[in-house]
Amino acid sequence: RKKGRRMEIENSRPYFFGDIGCWAERTEVHKTASLGQASQLEQLIQTGASVNMVAVDSITPLHEACLHGQTKCVQLLLEAGAQVDARNVDGSTPLCDACSAGSLECVKLLLQYGAKTNPALTSRTASPLHEACMGGNSECVKLLISMGASLEAYDLYYGTPLHVACANEHTNCVKELLNAGAKVNAARLHETPLHHAAKSMSVEMIEILVEFGANIYARDQHNRKPVDYTTPGSPSAACLQSYEASPLxxxxxxxxxxxxxxxxxxxxxxxxxxxxxxxxxxxxxx
Structure with missing residues (x-):
């Protein structure tokens, strides 16, 4: 009981960069967590191995388990007091890694243990929602949105999650974001999600964005409209030209x-x- 109370206290502590474990080379806990060797990991934990040991790149065993979608190992680590919002050298949390891997079960576990859906962004990291959109993991996107993930989280390099979904041609993620109320004309350097859809030559995505109010006349930093990024005579070019020629x-x-x-x-x-x-x-x- 005392052990359980101690873990509860440890889990309730706020995380500060670099405040857990000690700097070390990749440990056996890291390796077993990464490979999904749950029984070996459980033995290591029972013999007193630290679940919060950080490697030279600030990666914890929980990062490793999440990045490889090792659900059982994630559960063991969290039960043993692993810091749920630990950040690696790039500022990514285990939730970011789980979303990147598209592991819905890992994402659910992390959220149950209080993982932040909106961790403070740094110049070197994207939000969990960005990561889910980048990998086209629409179920993770849906879950994150239901848990309050910011639809307009802004990354200096990628823009909003909708920019990321469009740039990577993940139509299902685009639908989830738009249905949840994402701003269809959000801009990064004046570039809108429709510009990305036009570049990818995706007629379906173009149609969805326009249906949700995308501005077909928006100009980016190069003073180019979405249609300017399509190949003349292509279906995507014809689609945008049709919208320009006809009222909604x-x-x-x-x-x-x-x-x-x-x-x-x-x-x-x-x-x-x-x-x-x-x-x-x-x-x-x-």
Whole structure:
């Protein structure tokens, strides 16, 4: 009981960079956690091995386990008092690594133990939501959003999570972010998610973004519109040119009006209930 109380106190302490364990080469705990050798890891813990020992790059055994999606080892480490929000030399937390690996179970465990969905960003790291979008892990994206992850977390290099999802052509992640209310016209150096979609030549992604109100006339730092990044004569170029030549349809205008007036959650209810488009249009113009 005393041991459990001690672990509870240790887990409640705030983490400060470099305040756990001692500097060391990669330990046996690191190795077993990385390889998913749960029984060996359990033995090491029982014989007193430190679960918070940091290697020269500030990586803890928990980082290793999360990066390789070793759920059982993650659980053992957390139960033994591993610092859930420890940062490595790049500023990444175990939650960032779990999201990068696309391990939904590891992400769930970390969140259960109080991992921060919005750790303070540094110039060298992205948020867990950025990492999930980078890897196209839409289930992790959905879970993080439900736990309050910031949709507009801004990374100096990547921009917002929506920028990352579009740049890496992960359409399902784009849908999750937009349905949750991500700003479709967020800009990094004047570059919008639609610019990324145009560069990737993804017609589906272009259509989704425009449906959610993306500005087809937005110009980036090079004074170029999204259509300027498409190949002439390609389906993506034809798609954007069609939008430029024609006004938005009643359905598109209705969708935008409902989102603006009722909010994202209300719109999701409308869509899930499959209310006829005629009724939606009627509501928008009252």
């Amino acid at each position: 349809s009643l359905q598109q205008l209705s969708r935008l009006a409902v989102r603006k007036t009722l909010g994202t959650r209300a719109l999701n209810v409308v869509v899930q209930l499959d209310i006829p488009k005629l009724i939606i249009s009627y509501l928008c113009y009252q």
